[in-house]
Amino acid sequence: xxQSVQRRQAASTGRRLVRxxxxxxxxxxxxxxxxxxxxxxxLANLFxxxxxxxxxxxxxxxxxxxxxxxxxxxYDGALGTLAAFEVLETLEDAGIVTDVPIEVVAWxxxxxxxxxxxxxxxxxxxxxxxPESWQDIQGTDGVFWRDALAETIAALPVAEQRxxxxxxxxxxxxxxxxxxxxxxxxxxxxIVTGVQGTRWxxxxxxxxxxxxxxxxxxxxxxxxxxxxxxxxxxxxxxMPEDDNARLTIGRIAALPGSVNAIPGSVSLTVDLRHxxxxxxxxxxxxxxxxFQASAALHGCKVDIRKTFDMSPAPFSKAVIEGVExxxxxxGLPSKHMISGAFHDALxxxxxxxxxxxxxxxxxxxxHNEAEYxxxxxxxxxxxxxxxxxxxxxxxxxIKQ
Amino acid sequence: xxQSVQRRQAASTGRRLVRxxxxxxxxxxxxxxxxxxxxxxxLANLFxxxxxxxxxxxxxxxxxxxxxxxxxxxYDGALGTLAAFEVLETLEDAGIVTDVPIEVVAWxxxxxxxxxxxxxxxxxxxxxxxPESWQDIQGTDGVFWRDALAETIAALPVAEQRxxxxxxxxxxxxxxxxxxxxxxxxxxxxIVTGVQGTRWxxxxxxxxxxxxxxxxxxxxxxxxxxxxxxxxxxxxxxMPEDDNARLTIGRIAALPGSVNAIPGSVSLTVDLRHxxxxxxxxxxxxxxxxFQASAALHGCKVDIRKTFDMSPAPFSKAVIEGVExxxxxxGLPSKHMISGAFHDALxxxxxxxxxxxxxxxxxxxxHNEAEYxxxxxxxxxxxxxxxxxxxxxxxxxIKQ
Numbered sequence: 001x002x003q004s005v006q007r008r009q010a011a012s013t014g015r016r017l018v019r020x021x022x023x024x025x026x027x028x029x030x031x032x033x034x035x036x037x038x039x040x041x042x043l044a045n046l047f048x049x050x051x052x053x054x055x056x057x058x059x060x061x062x063x064x065x066x067x068x069x070x071x072x073x074x075y076d077g078a079l080g081t082l083a084a085f086e087v088l089e090t091l092e093d094a095g096i097v098t099d100v101p102i103e104v105v106a107w108x109x110x111x112x113x114x115x116x117x118x119x120x121x122x123x124x125x126x127x128x129x130x131p132e133s134w135q136d137i138q139g140t141d142g143v144f145w146r147d148a149l150a151e152t153i154a155a156l157p158v159a160e161q162r163x164x165x166x167x168x169x170x171x172x173x174x175x176x177x178x179x180x181x182x183x184x185x186x187x188x189x190x191i192v193t194g195v196q197g198t199r200w201x202x203x204x205x206x207x208x209x210x211x212x213x214x215x216x217x218x219x220x221x222x223x224x225x226x227x228x229x230x231x232x233x234x235x236x237x238x239m240p241e242d243d244n245a246r247l248t249i250g251r252i253a254a255l256p257g258s259v260n261a262i263p264g265s266v267s268l269t270v271d272l273r274h275x276x277x278x279x280x281x282x283x284x285x286x287x288x289x290x291f292q293a294s295a296a297l298h299g300c301k302v303d304i305r306k307t308f309d310m311s312p313a314p315f316s317k318a319v320i321e322g323v324e325x326x327x328x329x330x331g332l333p334s335k336h337m338i339s340g341a342f343h344d345a346l347x348x349x350x351x352x353x354x355x356x357x358x359x360x361x362x363x364x365x366x367h368n369e370a371e372y373x374x375x376x377x378x379x380x381x382x383x384x385x386x387x388x389x390x391x392x393x394x395x396x397x398i399k400q
Numbered sequence: 401x402x403q404s405v406q407r408r409q410a411a412s413t414g415r416r417l418v419r420x421x422x423x424x425x426x427x428x429x430x431x432x433x434x435x436x437x438x439x440x441x442x443l444a445n446l447f448x449x450x451x452x453x454x455x456x457x458x459x460x461x462x463x464x465x466x467x468x469x470x471x472x473x474x475y476d477g478a479l480g481t482l483a484a485f486e487v488l489e490t491l492e493d494a495g496i497v498t499d500v501p502i503e504v505v506a507w508x509x510x511x512x513x514x515x516x517x518x519x520x521x522x523x524x525x526x527x528x529x530x531p532e533s534w535q536d537i538q539g540t541d542g543v544f545w546r547d548a549l550a551e552t553i554a555a556l557p558v559a560e561q562r563x564x565x566x567x568x569x570x571x572x573x574x575x576x577x578x579x580x581x582x583x584x585x586x587x588x589x590x591i592v593t594g595v596q597g598t599r600w601x602x603x604x605x606x607x608x609x610x611x612x613x614x615x616x617x618x619x620x621x622x623x624x625x626x627x628x629x630x631x632x633x634x635x636x637x638x639m640p641e642d643d644n645a646r647l648t649i650g651r652i653a654a655l656p657g658s659v660n661a662i663p664g665s666v667s668l669t670v671d672l673r674h675x676x677x678x679x680x681x682x683x684x685x686x687x688x689x690x691f692q693a694s695a696a697l698h699g700c701k702v703d704i705r706k707t708f709d710m711s712p713a714p715f716s717k718a719v720i721e722g723v724e725x726x727x728x729x730x731g732l733p734s735k736h737m738i739s740g741a742f743h744d745a746l747x748x749x750x751x752x753x754x755x756x757x758x759x760x761x762x763x764x765x766x767h768n769e770a771e772y773x774x775x776x777x778x779x780x781x782x783x784x785x786x787x788x789x790x791x792x793x794x795x796x797x798i799k800q
């Protein structure tokens with residue numbers, strides 16, 4: 001069956017889809033043509049089902065997402081979803097009968113770029129309900145989320161309706177790494193053992209707005225100086241001292257923002273990540289201490305609010321073992337790694353055994369139109385998803 | 401005559417003007433009532449003339465501006481203009497006849513907050529013409545400058561029209577310090593010997609936008625790190641090593657500005673000031689070197705453009721001597737100082753001998769509604785302007 005995977009993969013990378021059909025509709029059309037059943041839940045999560053011997057057993061889910069960033073590429077999400085469909089077709093082509101149903105899933109709004117938060121589909125699926133607060137969410141274009149959702153559901157009348165959230169046997173997701181480590185080490189397969197924890201802080205350092213020309217150093221309470229001093233200290237310590245730590249300032253602004261005025265305040269965001277909760281706590285404390293000390297030194301005040309706190313999510317031992325076995329069966333070099341990015345698997349982790357498979361992407365680039373995956377790696381990842389699905393069903397011992 | 405100054409000053413600080421009349425119209429009305437002549441030039445610069453013995457001698461100008469910042473205070477500009485009018489009234493009250501005409505001037509649009517650039521009135525006056533490029537200037541509200549100017553001129557029909565730019569004997573301006581040094585040293589009078597030079601740089605450091613979670617330190621080309629490192633070095637050296645240097649980052653932004661993305665670029669403004677051109681050159685070179693070294697170290701590229709370059713403007717020895725003598729005559733403690741802010745005097749400096757007098761403002765605060773000048777300092781400043789006008793006429797030897 002790797003034959004058929006390779007053949008179809010080669011064909012699909014050789015041409016560009018220019019159809020205007022929405023990606024879920026196109027996928028549903030392909031699925032119905034193959035005789036699979038297509039479902040949609042109230043979050044517009046799309047499911048494509050191939051039955052197993054036991055029709056009542058909770059399905060094993062494979063998939064990813066089909067949405068992207070405004071200037072995102074062609075692989076983030078799409079690779080994992082189409083690879084999962086390829087697995088389903090390959091099972092069908094090879095006439096393999098699994099004990100449990102296998103379902104492809106395409107989760108809704110993983111990116112959160114029009115409607116925040118991201119991973120809405122997998123989050124609501126794992127909760128089993130839609131959080132009340134989501135009803136009033138408006139998109140970056142002012143459209144209400146509930147209206148866009150209704151429109152999305154209505155756009156796929158071929159799908160059967162299904163309730164939100166149901167028992168599943170496990171979850172496996174193929175995704176591009178969105179970082180450079182596999183490419184740099186020339187390893188085609190990453191076996192993802194968990195998603196690192198993330199915390200977002202909003203820091204505001206307030207000083208005293210004053211005239212840039214008339215205010216001597218001794219009388220300055222310049223929040224930009226305080227911020228620079230704190231960041232310099234953090235950049236010199238947090239990441240250099242711990243290879244698994246991530247510290248990113250993605251947003252910064254000085255107010256009032258006049259070229260010739262010492263700013264009254266400087267606001268910035270801090271994105272902290274680490275696979276271990278203890279280390280996250282320590283680093284967060286370092287950040288607070290750095291800003292407090294620096295603000296005090298420069299006559300400023302600091303306000304720090306935590307706006308997001310996602311605990312590290314280790315993946316399931318049994319699923320990881322199945323993926324390890326698959327890499328062995330296929331003779332593909334692999335390494336264990338932690339995911340630095342969020343994924344739907346993070347939320348599904350709450351309700352089922354799960355793991356992820358990563359493939360390299362060129363220059364580690366993602367959320368960028370230049371995002372690119374070597375066809376060889378797309379094929380290897382898809383083969384891994386196929387083999388892992390079979391091997392994980394064994395390691396999970398869900399055969400009956 | 402200090403008696404009458406004190407009396408009127410006390411009265412005016414005791415009440416608030418609630419009239420809706422534009423400040424120039426109010427001033428013109430007060431001037432006409434006292435029998436002074438009122439003129440307006442094509443820039444809407446307002447002149448109030450008290451004749452001298454020699455009606456043909458170029459007038460000696462005293463004054464400042466009446467416009468303010470959107471959230472500016474009540475003293476920046478207004479103090480110097482009203483004090484100048486007070487001087488004219490006091491000369492009249494005391495029956496003092498000067499050899500040359502004395503004129504109060506209120507320059508148009510010193511602040512430049514609605515229409516940039518600032519100091520348009522004094523700039524056009526010293527040029528003797530209106531720069532062609534100004535015709536298409538639009539205000540922050542979209543209004544064309546030329547229309548607003550026509551409206552302003554039409555709003556003061558009582559003023560006689562006068563050509564733009566004419567010979568003057570000298571210029572003296574009272575202004576609030578807009579900085580804290582006089583207040584901190586408890587000195588009521590600053591004798592301003594010049595305006596420091598100013599340069600504005602726009603710095604953009606470009607790196608590689610990437611995922612905050614997936615990108616290890618070794619693969620980051622984070623422009624925020626490069627900017628922090630350069631600024632840290634500059635903040636530690638430029639001002640601490642030279643009391644007369646000013647380095648201010650008033651505006652900074654990271655693009656694309658996502659909490660969870662390493663920014664692709666960071667842009668900021670640098671405001672540099674120093675009274676000496678040589679030192680300005682050295683500091684500008686330090687800034688360039690710091691950003692270039694830091695960008696190279698972090699795999700980034702830097703682009704630096706100079707958007708403004710105003711040479712240091714030393715004031716006139718003879719005018720400064722007159723102001724020094726006045727401080728001696730009045731027994732007022734004073735110190736020599738450099739102006740960190742721009743002033744109309746900077747432009748008038750091109751066409752006539754000039755100097756400025758500073759008085760303290762509370763906490764050095766300006767361009768802020770909390771701006772405040774102790775009545776005692778307003779009185780001292782006004783007395784100084786009066787006495788200096790008489791003494792400067794002597795030191796300039798323009799008596800005939």
